[in-house]
Amino acid sequence: MRIEVTVAKTTSLPAGAIDALSSELGKRIDQQFPETANSVSVRYAGANNLTVMGGGKEAKDRITEILQETWESAEEWFITD
Numbered sequence: 001m002r003i004e005v006t007v008a009k010t011t012s013l014p015a016g017a018i019d020a021l022s023s024e025l026g027k028r029i030d031q032q033f034p035e036t037a038n039s040v041s042v043r044y045a046g047a048n049n050l051t052v053m054g055g056g057k058e059a060k061d062r063i064t065e066i067l068q069e070t071w072e073s074a075e076e077w078f079i080t081d
Helices: 017-032 057-072
Strands: 002-008 039-045 049-053
Touching: 002 017, 017 039, 017 057, 049 057
Parallel strands: 002 039
Antiparallel strands: 002 049
């Protein structure tokens, strides 16, 4: 399964946030879908979007939930120095 998350360029994020989000999201998705080789990509683009290739509607719905949970818990896993 291939997952692509785009974050609007107008969103102000701290340095390293895109890489950290990609890593944390990858870990969480791998926990839920260990049977598939997941590829997670997070990048800036014109708008916020989630694309799930190679997964059905149920998989996309669950990945949407995982993304929301990951984003909302950023203070727990994203550490800035």
